[in-house]
Amino acid sequence: MGAEQPPDAVLSVEGLTKSFGDRRAVDGVSFEIAPGETFGLLGPNGAGKTTTISMICGLVPPDAGRITLCGHADGPATPQARSRLGYVPQDLAIYPDLTARENLQLFGRLQGIPRRALTSRVDEVLEMVGLADRARDLTKEYSGGMKRRLNIGVGLLHQPDLLILDEPTVGVDPQSRNAILEAVDALAAEGLALLYTTHYMEEAERLCDRIGIVDQGRMVAVGTVDELLRITGEADAVALSGSGAVGAAAAALGELDGVSAASVDGTSITLTVVDAPAHLATMLAVAAESGMSVTDVDVSRPDLEDVFLHLTGRALRD
Amino acid sequence: MRAVAAIAGTALRRYFRDRSSYFFVFVFPIALILLIGLQFGGDPGLGEVALVGHGPRADYLARELRDASLTVTPFDDDSARELVARGRISAVVEVPSTGDAVTVTPGTFARGQAVTAAIRQAVAALGDRESALAALAAAGVHGSAAATAYDRVDDVGPRFVVKKSDDPGADFDGLGQFDLGAAQQFNLFVFLAALTGAVPLIQSRELRVTQRELTTPISAFQLVVGEGLGRFVIALIQGVYIAAGTAVLFGVRWGNLLATLATMVLFCAVAAALGVLIGSTFDNQNAATGIGIGIGLVAAAIGGSMVPLELFPGAIVAVARFTPHYWAYQAFATIQRHDGTVADIGGPLLVLGVMLVVLIPLGATLLRRAVTRP
Numbered sequence: 001m002g003a004e005q006p007p008d009a010v011l012s013v014e015g016l017t018k019s020f021g022d023r024r025a026v027d028g029v030s031f032e033i034a035p036g037e038t039f040g041l042l043g044p045n046g047a048g049k050t051t052t053i054s055m056i057c058g059l060v061p062p063d064a065g066r067i068t069l070c071g072h073a074d075g076p077a078t079p080q081a082r083s084r085l086g087y088v089p090q091d092l093a094i095y096p097d098l099t100a101r102e103n104l105q106l107f108g109r110l111q112g113i114p115r116r117a118l119t120s121r122v123d124e125v126l127e128m129v130g131l132a133d134r135a136r137d138l139t140k141e142y143s144g145g146m147k148r149r150l151n152i153g154v155g156l157l158h159q160p161d162l163l164i165l166d167e168p169t170v171g172v173d174p175q176s177r178n179a180i181l182e183a184v185d186a187l188a189a190e191g192l193a194l195l196y197t198t199h200y201m202e203e204a205e206r207l208c209d210r211i212g213i214v215d216q217g218r219m220v221a222v223g224t225v226d227e228l229l230r231i232t233g234e235a236d237a238v239a240l241s242g243s244g245a246v247g248a249a250a251a252a253l254g255e256l257d258g259v260s261a262a263s264v265d266g267t268s269i270t271l272t273v274v275d276a277p278a279h280l281a282t283m284l285a286v287a288a289e290s291g292m293s294v295t296d297v298d299v300s301r302p303d304l305e306d307v308f309l310h311l312t313g314r315a316l317r318d
Numbered sequence: 319m320r321a322v323a324a325i326a327g328t329a330l331r332r333y334f335r336d337r338s339s340y341f342f343v344f345v346f347p348i349a350l351i352l353l354i355g356l357q358f359g360g361d362p363g364l365g366e367v368a369l370v371g372h373g374p375r376a377d378y379l380a381r382e383l384r385d386a387s388l389t390v391t392p393f394d395d396d397s398a399r400e401l402v403a404r405g406r407i408s409a410v411v412e413v414p415s416t417g418d419a420v421t422v423t424p425g426t427f428a429r430g431q432a433v434t435a436a437i438r439q440a441v442a443a444l445g446d447r448e449s450a451l452a453a454l455a456a457a458g459v460h461g462s463a464a465a466t467a468y469d470r471v472d473d474v475g476p477r478f479v480v481k482k483s484d485d486p487g488a489d490f491d492g493l494g495q496f497d498l499g500a501a502q503q504f505n506l507f508v509f510l511a512a513l514t515g516a517v518p519l520i521q522s523r524e525l526r527v528t529q530r531e532l533t534t535p536i537s538a539f540q541l542v543v544g545e546g547l548g549r550f551v552i553a554l555i556q557g558v559y560i561a562a563g564t565a566v567l568f569g570v571r572w573g574n575l576l577a578t579l580a581t582m583v584l585f586c587a588v589a590a591a592l593g594v595l596i597g598s599t600f601d602n603q604n605a606a607t608g609i610g611i612g613i614g615l616v617a618a619a620i621g622g623s624m625v626p627l628e629l630f631p632g633a634i635v636a637v638a639r640f641t642p643h644y645w646a647y648q649a650f651a652t653i654q655r656h657d658g659t660v661a662d663i664g665g666p667l668l669v670l671g672v673m674l675v676v677l678i679p680l681g682a683t684l685l686r687r688a689v690t691r692p
């Protein structure tokens with residue numbers, strides 16, 4: 001794996017291992033993140049996501065493995081390497097008895113942002129996380145969502161090359177959750193490299209360019225969503241319903257490349273298709289040619305939940 | 319440096335954001351100021367004795383006692399004994415008008431022994447005088463002529479002063495009204511207060527802010543110095559406030575300003591560093607507070623902040639050397655008893671400095687270990 005990693009990877013992790021007593025929390029995890037890439041670590045509680053991140057951030061010393069962080073071969077050991085890193089921990093890590101501005105100023109100073117630049121940068125971040133009008137309030141008076149946003153803001157303050165977000169939506173109401181996802185989307189669109197952990201497969205699917213699936217400390221699969229979905233070997237199910245020559249259409253569709261089965265049930269056809277989205281246009285054209293007018297199309301694809309089940313024999317969420 | 323200042327500044331800001339902090343820094347020490355001031359402030363004499371008795375013998379003895387820098391208050395009855403028992407005065411001296419024995423009831427303080435020694439000397443002078451007058455009377459010189467003659471001789475003759483090296487009182491030589499007691503209480507209080515600085519660090523760890531701070535470019539060492547610095551400033555404010563309050567309001571003499579300040583600074587720094595060390599070691603705030611108070615009281619006791627070190631057997635003094643209290647006590651003793659300056663307390667200051675240099679990296683190591691715990 002080391003050979004194929006791009007030389008300019010923002011983060012490269014190889015064989016990372018950590019045990020707590022007898023329990024192996026992280027077991028030989030390897031992956032890398034390219035600049036601008038959003039990489040997800042998807043796995044259930046206790047999979048080892050936070051421990052992996054703690055090692056990348058230098059909070060927990062690994063038992064084995066190598067971390068290369070923004071070109072720094074000894075990982076987070078040096079201040080220079082750590083200054084390229086933005087860390088948004090799973091738990092809130094802000095002072096409740098300080099204001100948003102005071103929290104940001106503290107971390108801005110620790111990040112070594114020059115005094116003159118700091119004030120305007122703090123304003124920028126407050127604006128970015130939508131807290132500008134509440135900047136002078138103690139954070140203990142904030143709603144859960146506001147605290148989460150400030151928590152992310154602290155990680156962004158020093159314009160890192162890699163932002164690490166550890167389950168940033170856990171315990172957040174749906175509205176705030178959506179706001180956070182949109183903010184993360186926007187950061188990714190700006191070209192910031194992200195390491196995003198979650199146990200929600202929808203979040204991983206929505207946000208991440210590539211996903212590593214982790215379970216019991218091990219990385220069981222890594223790839224794009226499509227690559228991961230292919231692992232199951234399960235094809236998509238496509239249901240076409242409409243009127244006209246349904247039987248003729250089913251026969252014609254069954255002959256198409258990628259379609260492995262076609263069955264008719266009254267006015268609807270059910271097809272088993274590998275990579276349905278790629279064949280959808282052709283399928284509709286063939287149906288129309290055969291004299292069927294399609295009124296409804298339903299594609300159901302296997303999701304990461306199915307992938308996790310396939311790989312581990314257990315459900316992602318218990 | 320800027321990172322250290324940011325952490326220290328934040329610690330102070332958070333501390334003073336809580337209103338009760340003003341009570342602990344500015345109001346609560348007033349009680350201590352009063353306590354120290356009333357006990358150790360005022361006229362720098364050896365103490366107060368109650369003199370029960372009338373007549374020329376009593377007058378003579380009163381004069382001698384005053385010469386020995388004791389405050390003498392005449393008493394008519396033996397209610398004076400009760401005052402001694404309660405520790406309000408140092409001794410009661412009862413002088414019968416005729417040749418019977420003078421009786422002394424000393425107080426229970428360590429200083430009572432020094433007072434007794436002074437009284438013994440005064441009574442001996444009275445005895446010498448009465449023997450001499452009796453001899454003069456036998457030789458035919460009577461009355462006021464004899465007394466005048468004796469007192470004139472007494473003024474020019476050599477005085478015999480006994481100083482025993484194992485007399486605890488001898489160690490207190492040069493001390494006014496036992497001002498060192500103020501330093502002892504200062505050490506006890508400031509140290510205890512600084513050890514409670516463990517709590518905000520544990521809080522920061524529970525809030526996970528400490529962990530997050532350690533993912534920034536700063537080191538655990540800088541973090542510990544910053545947290546300690548915040549606590550140190552609070553301790554020093556308390557300390558200077560107490561010292562200034564007792565000096566201004568009650569005339570407690572702290573001695574050379576620079577030397578006193580240097581001792582306070584190093585002592586407060588060691589206390590703050592130990593507070594941060596405890597905050598790096600324990601995960602539970604109550605446990606840390608309990609341990610802090612325990613350490614604070616034990617160290618104060620064996621370090622001479624409760625009973626003067628001079629009264630301790632050698633074995634305890636050997637152990638006492640491991641407490642910062644011992645060295646601060648040595649420094650304060652030199653400053654106050656012998657008009658010491660910074661140059662005279664180099665030894666104790668150095669030891670306190672070494673303690674600081676050991677405690678801070680140890681705290682950083684323990685903090686690093688603490689943040690990997692779940």
Ligand SMILES: Nc1ncnc2c1ncn2[C@@H]1O[C@H](COP(=O)(O)OP(=O)(O)O)[C@@H](O)[C@H]1O
Pocket residue numbers: 020023024025043044045046047048049050051052690691692
């Ligand atoms: N500091 C620690 N001490 C002991 N065990 C730990 C510690 N941190 C994590 N663990 C254990 O390691 C495993 C992985 O935990 P974690 O990395 O927090 O998983 P995740 O973030 O994926 O939920 C869990 O079994 C957890 O109990």
Ligand SMILES: [Mg+2]
Pocket residue numbers: 049050051090166167
């Ligand atoms: Mg976690």
